Structures are given as structure tokens and as C-alpha cells.
Amino acid sequence: xxxxxxxxxxxMWQQADKLLAQTxxxxxxxxxxxxxxxxxxxxxxxxxxxxxKLSSTVLGIAGILQTIPSIALLGFMIPxxxxxxxxxxxxxxxxxxxxxxxxxxxxxTGVDAAIKEAAIAMGMNQWQLLTKVELPLAMSVIxxxxxxxxxxxxxxATLASYIAAGGLGEFIFGGISLNNTNMIxxxxxxxxxxxxxxxxxxxxxxxxSLKKIKMAFIALPIVLVLLSSLYFAPTAYGSxxxxxxxxxxxxxxxxxLGLRSKYGLKIHTVVINDxxxxxxxxxxxxxxxxxxxxxxxxxxxxxxxxxxDKGIFPPYYAAPIVRKDALVKFPQLEETLNxxxxxxxxxxxxxxxxxxxxxxxxxxxxxxxxxxxxxLWKGAGSGKGGTVRLGSKIFGEQYILxxxxxxxxxxxxxxxxxxxxxxxxxxxxFDALNNNQIDFYPEYTGTGLLAILQAPQTVIDxxxxxxxxxxxxxxxxxxxxxxxxxxxxxxxxxxxxxxxxQKQAQTLGIETISNLKNYLExxxxxxx
Amino acid sequence: xxxxxxxxxxxxxxxxxxxxxxxxxxxETLILLGTSGCGKTTTLKMINRLIRPTSGNxxxxxxxxxxxxxxxxxxxxGYVLQSNGLFPHYTVAQNIAIVxxxxxxxxxxxEIRTGELLEKLHLSKNHLPMYPHELSGGQQQRVxxxxxxxxxxxxxxxxxxxxxxDNVTRSKIHTEFKALDELKRKTIIMVTHDVQEAxxxxxxxxxxxxxxxxxxxxxxxxxxxxxxxxxxxxxxxxRLQLAFKTASLADLWNWLPTGTEHNxxxxxxxxxxxxxxxxxxxxxxxKTLTILHHQKDEVKRVGFEQLIAAFYQYQKIxxx
Numbered sequence: 001x002x003x004x005x006x007x008x009x010x011x012m013w014q015q016a017d018k019l020l021a022q023t024x025x026x027x028x029x030x031x032x033x034x035x036x037x038x039x040x041x042x043x044x045x046x047x048x049x050x051x052x053k054l055s056s057t058v059l060g061i062a063g064i065l066q067t068i069p070s071i072a073l074l075g076f077m078i079p080x081x082x083x084x085x086x087x088x089x090x091x092x093x094x095x096x097x098x099x100x101x102x103x104x105x106x107x108x109t110g111v112d113a114a115i116k117e118a119a120i121a122m123g124m125n126q127w128q129l130l131t132k133v134e135l136p137l138a139m140s141v142i143x144x145x146x147x148x149x150x151x152x153x154x155x156x157a158t159l160a161s162y163i164a165a166g167g168l169g170e171f172i173f174g175g176i177s178l179n180n181t182n183m184i185x186x187x188x189x190x191x192x193x194x195x196x197x198x199x200x201x202x203x204x205x206x207x208x209s210l211k212k213i214k215m216a217f218i219a220l221p222i223v224l225v226l227l228s229s230l231y232f233a234p235t236a237y238g239s240x241x242x243x244x245x246x247x248x249x250x251x252x253x254x255x256x257l258g259l260r261s262k263y264g265l266k267i268h269t270v271v272i273n274d275x276x277x278x279x280x281x282x283x284x285x286x287x288x289x290x291x292x293x294x295x296x297x298x299x300x301x302x303x304x305x306x307x308x309d310k311g312i313f314p315p316y317y318a319a320p321i322v323r324k325d326a327l328v329k330f331p332q333l334e335e336t337l338n339x340x341x342x343x344x345x346x347x348x349x350x351x352x353x354x355x356x357x358x359x360x361x362x363x364x365x366x367x368x369x370x371x372x373x374x375x376l377w378k379g380a381g382s383g384k385g386g387t388v389r390l391g392s393k394i395f396g397e398q399y400i401l402x403x404x405x406x407x408x409x410x411x412x413x414x415x416x417x418x419x420x421x422x423x424x425x426x427x428x429x430f431d432a433l434n435n436n437q438i439d440f441y442p443e444y445t446g447t448g449l450l451a452i453l454q455a456p457q458t459v460i461d462x463x464x465x466x467x468x469x470x471x472x473x474x475x476x477x478x479x480x481x482x483x484x485x486x487x488x489x490x491x492x493x494x495x496x497x498x499x500x501x502q503k504q505a506q507t508l509g510i511e512t513i514s515n516l517k518n519y520l521e522x523x524x525x526x527x528x
Numbered sequence: 529x530x531x532x533x534x535x536x537x538x539x540x541x542x543x544x545x546x547x548x549x550x551x552x553x554x555x556e557t558l559i560l561l562g563t564s565g566c567g568k569t570t571t572l573k574m575i576n577r578l579i580r581p582t583s584g585n586x587x588x589x590x591x592x593x594x595x596x597x598x599x600x601x602x603x604x605x606g607y608v609l610q611s612n613g614l615f616p617h618y619t620v621a622q623n624i625a626i627v628x629x630x631x632x633x634x635x636x637x638x639e640i641r642t643g644e645l646l647e648k649l650h651l652s653k654n655h656l657p658m659y660p661h662e663l664s665g666g667q668q669q670r671v672x673x674x675x676x677x678x679x680x681x682x683x684x685x686x687x688x689x690x691x692x693x694d695n696v697t698r699s700k701i702h703t704e705f706k707a708l709d710e711l712k713r714k715t716i717i718m719v720t721h722d723v724q725e726a727x728x729x730x731x732x733x734x735x736x737x738x739x740x741x742x743x744x745x746x747x748x749x750x751x752x753x754x755x756x757x758x759x760x761x762x763x764x765x766x767r768l769q770l771a772f773k774t775a776s777l778a779d780l781w782n783w784l785p786t787g788t789e790h791n792x793x794x795x796x797x798x799x800x801x802x803x804x805x806x807x808x809x810x811x812x813x814x815k816t817l818t819i820l821h822h823q824k825d826e827v828k829r830v831g832f833e834q835l836i837a838a839f840y841q842y843q844k845i846x847x848x
Contacts, residue, residue: 119613
């Protein structure tokens, strides 16, 4: 335990620069959106307190906005506002709106009618009534709303890293993808502390005596603006091209780290979720992205894979990995899963992915069509021989593979299948397998080597060129360390790849990663 | 000074006021008396335009109240509420200074005026930095009154101003209220449902019921010349006490036994009402009461029975 803590501190110490930048971005995102929400929400709350007929409509709309899942809301924002800070701030702003409008409305309508009547009868006008009586008396309720909104925003702001807006989510989601607990904690702990800190500070403001509330009135906007400006403090340098990398890619040897060390590639980089990355590249929001070589959207969005001329991306051959005891418990399983071995090459997988990701056919239908076309389809079995639990990660290809395996098992054995699809990342999926929550899932040799085994550099250097060697190494290491078996590879190699829009790559004359590097170096004076 | 002419008010289908007309002369205290829902508060709130009449006119000093900005109108009319309506986030000093502030008085002038009011209303300087919740109910009501009087408005509207106070505090404040010079110069309209209060404080009383004025007259007129059975019934239960209150010792002068030597220092003035005269028997050991009639420069010494007998004589005359 102590060792764990030690390494967490080490990690945080080593990454202090990034941690500080992310924390400042996080605070900035939280408070820019909060400031906007106060600027809009407060007057709106006052307005509906005056015209109460409007209150149910306005509160209803704000309530509906609140119920949209945060990821979905960020998704809606991309076509409208692109990626980066703008959509993140708008999404956070929309979340912060309801508590602020509602509490302003409740606070103002809650002011004693006799006090309001006295104020009016003494000859105060509407503005004096608002600023001298209603707002001061509603202040603690309004502050409670701002407090709620702040805590919500600190939490939701972690998701901003999905759309390249930065914040502590970069560590959290990077850590989940990379199976790196320290990285997760390095993001999660500061985020939790921020929430507690701001909640505490605002609770102090709320308890201020009525006398000091005037000061709070003046101080609040100033503090908000100051905190908001933090977002711009660590603004990265600009460059002609912008790269969008997934949090996983950012932290991997066979990702951004390798690009820097082996190629010396320096490019303005934002962190982004892979679900929106391709679209962002297609819409000129990003120029270079870290995709997967079999991704269907490659075809859909006209993207070109840059050749990895220095060979930093190790082979990522997909194969099912199964817990040993599951192979014993389900004797027919190995044979059934191996039915798929060698059946899908890169172009077939890209085609299948294209049908799911771009044509929006269901993974189940795509899987069934494939099996029928390859004469692997048979009637379903009895389903009485026990239940196999099957997992998959949270992207299209894994859904297709999961459906293929699920159908094969139902066709060729008497087992029934429960699928747990959409297990967040490598770490979540592998932990589920290792802790006997699932029996098997499709994994990639490169991921096994680097993210799960975290093999030393010497081993990686000796393996990366040769796909067979890699497969054999991970197979034997998994057997030894986890009692997990790698079955035969399916055939395709879904490796990491850098990709650009075909048109742009042609115009700039870029075909390989080295070309890209040279192009950037040639323009070095412009982005430094 | 204030003329309410043929005013009606409807809330939807409900007719709250039905062709109300009355006048209040300068320095007069008019009481709007009636049970809950009779329209008395609605009437009051129309004077400072908290409520707008459906039809009819209200004039102050012959000027229509809608002919000037509401804020200007209201700053010239003091307003006292039953629940005092003090600002909880303002100190006593700030509460008193609200209207002077709105009128942009300078600091010095506000300070002097606040000092005056404190003295007149039996409040101390120590109260100034306190918040309303730190004061007793009676003190809060005094601050409410000070706030209404602060900018020296010629008119004072009072909506059940003493309704929230206990009996002892209320009668104490009634006494102070009557003694306050500043109030004697004001034109006051006060709403109450308390008959005793109406008879104690009012120069004139409008007895209201179901949105109409049933009778408009002096306390004595209401008591002895009721317009109809409603008025008679309304006052019936407290009739005796009210009668004692409306008559002064001077009114009974002719029926009291003739003079004795003026040698008692604790004599009551003849302008005292009979009720107070009778009460004073309880507070002194003396079996007789010495009354001093300033105008006539006469002194009379009477016993309890003599006083009661004189009162009945007086009442007989009034009834005929």
C-alpha cells in the first residue's frame, strides 16, 4: 500500500507540469461555464420570478437539458461547435443553468411578501426593489444554487477531455485506457479535491452575515473571472497542423511517446475521444489523428494512413483471450472460437467496421451476414450447457467480434452466452477477465504486450518487427502471469496508425510519418 | 386633504369594493373598521396605489394620485404594516433611513432626523446598530413607525399596525400614539378590526361591510346614532365600555356634585375619558376622585357611584 502511494506521488511529481496545466484548465473550464451560467441564469431567474407564467416553461427546458447524458450532450455539440473548449464550455454551461435559474427563482419568490410590499410602498422602483431587497435576501439560496452548479461542473468537466478541451479527464481516461492506476488517481484525486474545495469555499460564502453579503455580491464576479482566466494560462503553442490523439495513444510507447522519441515529431496536440476523432478530422477540425488501421471510418471519411517508416507501431493481431479455468469448464469453447482464426484480413475487417460505424448496420446483422457468407452459419444449439460470459471494449470492431463469437458459440455448442459489451477500456476489460467477471474477450497482441504486460523496452525492441514473436511472447507471459490463454489470431492487424485527410496529405506531399515530421520542421519558425 | 370618490374594485368576478366615497381632513385620524374581507385593507392600499381601483377617483390635495409618478407619491406617504415589514438585512438605523435615502437626503440630515425619532418613539441609540430580529415586538413596531415618519410625510397609512402586539404592549403604545405631537399633525388612515382601538385612536370611523361603507361618523355618532341594525350589533358587545370611552369627564360636568376646595395634587383633567376616570379608582386608595376643569377653573371631588350616576344622566340626554 505504501509502495503504491509512493509511486503515485512519484507519478504526480514527474507529471507535475501536466498536472498543473490540467488542473488549471479544469478550474478554467468549470468557471468560464459557471460565469456564463450566472450571467444568463441569474437574470433569467429574476425574469421568471417577475413573470411567473413563464417559470414552468423555462424551468422545464433547463430541466430537460439537465437530463441529457453528458457524453451525448458533448456529442451533439460537435457538429455545431466543433471540438475543443467551445463545445465543452457550452455543455457545462447548460448543465450549470438549471440549479442557478431554479435557485434564483425560488430565492426571489421566497422573499417575505410583507417586506416586498413595504419596499414598494416606501417608493422603491423595480430596480431598487431587486438590488436592495430581493437579491440580498435571496442571496444565500442563490449561492446554494451556484454551489450545486460548481460541483456538477467540476465533475462533468472531466469529460471535456473527450472533445479535446483538456482538463483532469486527460489523466483519468488516459489511465483507464493504459491500465495505469496512478494516472487515474493523479486525475481523479485532484478533481475530487477541487470539488470539495469549491464546495467548502462557497459554503463559507453562504454563511456570511447579511452585512457582508454586499461584499460577496461584488467579489463573486471578480473571483469567477479570475478563475475563468486560468483556462487560458497554459494555452499550448499553435502550429500549422493540429493533431488529435486519444488519451490512450498519448501515454503509450507505441503512441505519442514513440513518435517523439523515434521520429522526433513535434506537433500541436489535443487530447480527444476516439468516437469523435474521425469526424473532427473529416470536418477539418484536426489534421492528424491517431486511428486504428482497420477502422471503417477510414473509408467513410477519406482518410489516408501514413506509413510507419520507422516501425514504432507493433503488430496488433486480434485474438480471443480466455481464462484457463473457462477452457476447462467449457471444453467445446476453444475449438469453437478458433473457427474464426485466419478468416478476417485487414480489408475485410475495415469493410465490416465501415458497415457498422458508417452505414449504421447493427453489429449483430453484420456478424450474421459474415458467418452466412463464409458458410459458418448453422442452426442454434440448445443453450442448456452453461453460460459463457463474453466481454468487449467500447468500439465497433469489438462489438462485431463479440457478436461473431456469441453467434458461433450458440451455433456450434450447447452453451448460452451473456455478452458484457462496452467495457470502457483495456484496463476495465482485462480486470473483468482477470477477476472472473467474464470468461473471454478479443484482445490485441500489441495491447497485451504494452498496456497489460508493460514489457520492458529491451523486450519490445526485440519483438516489434515480428508479429509471430510478439504473439508467442504475450501468449507465454499471459499463461504464466494470469493463467489466461491466447487462442489463434483472427488474421487482421488493427495497429495504431497516424492518418490525415487524403486531399491534404496529397497537397502537402505527405505519405509517411517522416514526411510529416519534415513538413513540420520546415515550418518550424511558424509554430515555435 | 384625501378624497376618495365613488371607487369600486373587482378581482375577477368578485366585487371587493362597491362605490366607496369618503373624505379625510387634514390632521384627522380616520379609522377603517370592519371584519376580515370587508374591503378595508383594499381601500387603504388604493391610496398609495399598491392596488389600482377598477373605477372611481382618488385625490390628494385635489391632485389625482395617478397624475404623479408612483414612486414620488409613495415617498410622501408613510406606510406601517401589521407585520412591520422591516428589512431583516438592514440595521435599525438603515431601516429608518430608507425613504430619506431614496429622497437623497444628506447624511447629516438623516442622522439628525433619526435622533429626533428615536427620542419621540422611546427608542435608544443602542438600538441603531441592531437588526430587527434582535428587537422585541413592541420595539419593532416603533421602528416601523419611525421608518414611516422618517421623511416627514404629511400622510400616514396604517394597516393593522398594532395587531401583532400583546394586549399590554398594545395599550401602552396606544397611549404613546395619542400623546405624540408629530402624529397630531398628520393625516392618518388606519385599518383595524379592533373596535376598542378604533374608538381610542380615531377622530372618525368608517364602519365597512361587504365592500360598502355602512356608516361614516365620529365614535359618538356610531355609538349613539347608529345608522342601522348592523352598526348597533357590531358595537353591542362592548357597548358599555365604548360609551365610557367616548364621554369625557367634562361632558358629565353638570351632573357631578358641585365644587370642593382644590387641594388634591393628583387631580385628573376634565378632558380625560370616563373609562380612565373609573379605572383610576382601582389604582388609588382614595374613595374619591379629584377632577380639574381648566376652562372653567373648577375642581370637583366625586365618589365612584356619583360618577356612574352622572354618566347615566348624560346618556339619557344623548339618547333623546
